[in-house]
Amino acid sequence: MLEELGYKRLSIEAIAARAGVGKQTIYRWWKGKGLLVIEAFAHATSARATELPTADSGSVAEDLRRLLLSVFDRNAHYDRGAAPATKSMMAEAQLDREFLATFRELVQSWHGLFLRVLERGKERGELRPDADSAALVDLLMGATWYRVLLEHAPLDKAYADTIIRTVLEGNRPD
């Protein structure tokens, strides 16, 4: 229904009707449209067994590339698949502080994957040991989200390369 109507026109009334369910039942389980969508999103992504690739390939560059391209893949089409949902959630997060807290947890769970890769890189001496990994993750993710949100340029391999190249070269040891 999200893809069909868009988040704004998606009403709890309509969800209930489509589900053949009383509105109260929905309010019993979720506090609002946002939290319902977040859960539906989590369910959909986990159900489709589309886990992000976490295997250790031996090189930060390769690990990061795999991870980032996987994220790019899911969000490359701004108007279908995961992107509309994540965009909607980011919007709701700006409109409802309570929702922001929940959403942040979801988003930060993704950070973990990136953090681990970067930390492995440090251990292997591929990255400066004093680099601020958390900040680097924000760079990686921020660059990605920015294009998804504004839709002013595509999430393509060239962009991924630029991002990864910049982050790694910019934090090479000495």
Added chain:
Amino acid sequence: MLEELGYKRLSIEAIAARAGVGKQTIYRWWKGKGLLVIEAFAHATSARATELPTADSGSVAEDLRRLLLSVFDRNAHYDRGAAPATKSMMAEAQLDREFLATFRELVQSWHGLFLRVLERGKERGELRPDADSAALVDLLMGATWYRVLLEHAPLDKAYADTIIRTVLEGNRPD
């Protein structure tokens, strides 16, 4: 009123009442809440004469630093000043495609400033000539927006340093 109520609870009805104006008059001038806010935002930022620093200091690093810190300054407090407004607009942009187009123009007008600085850097040989400047701007802005939107970490000098350092070191010539 935006700071007071938040974008979600800010209704055109309330704006009209507060302004001592008929609703029709508002609809005559703006097509929706989003476009009204975008204009109010533009008015407020220009009125306060808080233009971004564009002077050429002679070094990319310094120019970038000044520019980025100026942006950081305006948005450092996530719950007052410019941040709530920009966050609201980013939200609206996700919910209304027509608004997205308008908002994108506003945002991209800011890109110009960063692009010019990077291009000057290329000319001076401070940056690789084949670096994708547009992508680098997205890196800079994306990293900034990301923390503003998620509010999971502060927009502080350390973060600015990491961003600039990474972008510049990551795109040094040869």
Added chain:
Amino acid sequence: MLEELGYKRLSIEAIAARAGVGKQTIYRWWKGKGLLVIEAFAHATSARATELPTADSGSVAEDLRRLLLSVFDRNAHYDRGAAPATKSMMAEAQLDREFLATFRELVQSWHGLFLRVLERGKERGELRPDADSAALVDLLMGATWYRVLLEHAPLDKAYADTIIRTVLEGNRPD
């Protein structure tokens, strides 16, 4: 719609839909279902020009008889015409004190007609001068309403005769 559905199943939602009107518009004009019905009732009875007979025939008995039979006529069929509406209003009056006040005014406007007839009777010496006219009206109306409300016996001429006979004979001068 009242006759069709009955007062209980008559919802403001349905009235609005049938009238092709927003619910708010109804709430703008009437405070509740009861007050709307009371107004519809007043409108219907006045529109149909079914005024009660108030002419002076020269005898209390005859005046009273005409008046009472006219009331009987309108309410003889407990399940159509005026009776369902008046019954509904009497019900609402028991459930909502504010409505009771309004309803009482309507009902007491009818008392006036009976009171005038009785007072004429006193003047002509057909009734004891110290009879409590108001109480006698309550007797006349109470007896009528009682059968309408309980529907345990018909509003027929015999009952009208008994009522009038009792009230007049019971209050003959000396």
Added chain:
Amino acid sequence: MLEELGYKRLSIEAIAARAGVGKQTIYRWWKGKGLLVIEAFAHATSARATELPTADSGSVAEDLRRLLLSVFDRNAHYDRGAAPATKSMMAEAQLDREFLATFRELVQSWHGLFLRVLERGKERGELRPDADSAALVDLLMGATWYRVLLEHAPLDKAYADTIIRTVLEGNRPD
């Protein structure tokens, strides 16, 4: 709870909660709010051993007076005691035909007492033998209910006297 909340706001949900009982259990015993209240009313009036006075004093006037004043007593205060309950039941009877049937039986059980008194009066020659006793009971009860329902005048001794006087004088033999 009836006195506390009024019939309208009295919900089965609330009754169950207050009673520490499942809703289902209530529906197992009573078909609706009305029937539950009618039973509670019957229980309350019988428990308080406030039976109506049926003894034969030797005079219709006296018997009637005792009986009527007893009814008046219970309902003199329109907002507490028996009156709110009877008013509620009369309301429900107008809204639900099935309930009306049950309620009518309860009400008519009271008629029996009045009928017996009137019949005794006929036997003793205190009343015209061809008087319609049932109609007279409706006069007595109707006059009483009317004031209880509209609350436009008190149930006082003067009113009782007028009622009884009218009914007896109006149906004296010859």
Added chain:
DNA sequence: GTATAACCGAGACGGTACGTCCCGTCTTACA
């Protein structure tokens, strides 16, 4: 200096959705 038009506040209107209450039925988990 007055008639006339443009404007605008106020807010009613048809409408959608909200979040809540309660209905009467169904399910669960404990005693």
Added chain:
DNA sequence: TGTAAGACGGGACGTACCGTCTCGGTTATAC
């Protein structure tokens, strides 16, 4: 096995705003 607890599908409530639409009562202009 029965029952409290309460979830469920459902209907209606009364409210908030939406974007559109009349209204009068000013101004401001043209005659």
